[in-house]
Amino acid sequence: KQEVTQIPAALSVPEGENLVLNCSFTDSAIYNLQWFRQDPGKGLTSLLLIQSSQREQTSGRLNASLDKSSGRSTLYIAASQPGDSATYLCAVRPPGAGSYQLTFGKGTKLSVIP
Amino acid sequence: NAGVTQTPKFRVLKTGQSMTLLCAQDMNHEYMYWYRQDPGMGLRLIHYSVGEGTTAKGEVPDGYNVSRLKKQNFLLGLESAAPSQTSVYFCASSRDNEQYFGPGTRLTVT
Numbered sequence: 262k263q264e265v266t267q268i269p270a271a272l273s274v275p276e277g278e279n280l281v282l283n284c285s286f287t288d289s290a291i292y293n294l295q296w297f298r299q300d301p302g303k304g305l306t307s308l309l310l311i312q313s314s315q316r317e318q319t320s321g322r323l324n325a326s327l328d329k330s331s332g333r334s335t336l337y338i339a340a341s342q343p344g345d346s347a348t349y350l351c352a353v354r355p356p357g358a359g360s361y362q363l364t365f366g367k368g369t370k371l372s373v374i375p
Numbered sequence: 376n377a378g379v380t381q382t383p384k385f386r387v388l389k390t391g392q393s394m395t396l397l398c399a400q401d402m403n404h405e406y407m408y409w410y411r412q413d414p415g416m417g418l419r420l421i422h423y424s425v426g427e428g429t430t431a432k433g434e435v436p437d438g439y440n441v442s443r444l445k446k447q448n449f450l451l452g453l454e455s456a457a458p459s460q461t462s463v464y465f466c467a468s469s470r471d472n473e474q475y476f477g478p479g480t481r482l483t484v485t
Contacts, residue, residue: 293472304379304465304476305418312472350418354472361406361425362433363474365418 263288265353267366274341275374282336282369284351289332292356296325296336299348299368308349309336313356341373376401379477381466387483388456396451396480398466406469407449408433409441411462412479418465424449456484 264287274280284294293312297305309318309325311334317326324337338345348370352363382397398407409421420433424443438460440452449468453460461484466477 295473297476302479304478305467307473307475310473352418361408361423361469362420363418367415367417 263291263353263355263364265351265364265366267349267351267369269369270367271370271372273372273374276341276343278341278373279337279339280341280371282338282349282371284334284336284366286332286334286353286364288355289329290356291329292354294325294327294334294351294353295363296323296334297350297352299350301347305350338371341371343373343375346371346373378402379466379468379475381464381477381480383480384478385481387485388453389485390456390458392456392484393452393454394456394482395453396464396466396482398449398451398468398477399447400449400466400468400475401447402468402470402475403446404468404470404475405446406471407443408467408469408474409439409449409451410465410467411435412465413462421451421464458484460484 295310296308311327322339348368350368352365379400408423410418412418422441424430427446430441442450464480467474
């Protein structure tokens with residue numbers, strides 16, 4: 262059974278710092294990996310999706326990398342801002358037609374201190 | 376576009392009561408999903424649908440039923456609510472890879 266782990270569970274950094282959030286998964290046979298952001302009391306917002314054949318994806322100050330063979334993904338946030346404070350979740354999708362079930366990590370709660 | 380919407384936003388039920396949660400999407404997505412989010416457990420898939428008129432079980436389907444009579448709507452039903460169903464419920468939809476989530480329904484069963 263696929264398991265997704267995110268360490269640390271919480272992270273606090275001063276504004277302006279670059280930071281890395283980690284996601285690891287036990288079964289390297291994945292179709293894709295998705296990073297989400299969740300603000301308190303809100304739904305999930307998709308940030309980046311990386312297909313299994315890709316190594317990284319970038320959107321603005323965010324860069325996500327994928328090393329499928331080692332079962333790891335990182336989300337790099339450049340020049341962090343207080344507005345980046347949220348919980349960040351990663352999720353993996355298994356391969357195969359008809360496989361829609363995402364397995365989520367429990368998230369990393371990020372606080373960016375002004 | 377409104378994206379994915381959920382009704383209601385909050386609800387308190389007594390044990391044994393029934394209710395239906397409504398999810399609607401205006402993106403013409405084929406696939407729709409119901410998740411629950413619990414502290415320390417993360418998000419878990421309850422049921423999903425790959426198209427109008429079709430549904431399938433996810434990781435934690437017991438105690439829930441679903442229906443997809445129209446492509447844009449996905450209903451989640453609780454026939455006899457239990458305190459263990461206290462949770463935040465999220466609906467999501469996708470065309471293929473990327474899932475888009477609704478704002479959630481906070482349900483408390485007393």
